[in-house]
Amino acid sequence: MRLKRLAWLVTTLGCLLAALVVFLRGDDGYAAVAVAVALSAAINLF
Secondary structure: OHHHHHHHHHHHHHHHHHHHHHHHHOOHHHHHHHHHHHHHHHHHHO
């Protein structure tokens, strides 16, 4: 169970990092999609 939670945490953080990079490059729409995916992955942490 602990490994599954760690995998979702890494996925969530990866998506948030990707969203930040994409946002800084100026692609607001893609950043919003990456944040939505991160939120979807974060649901599995609880």
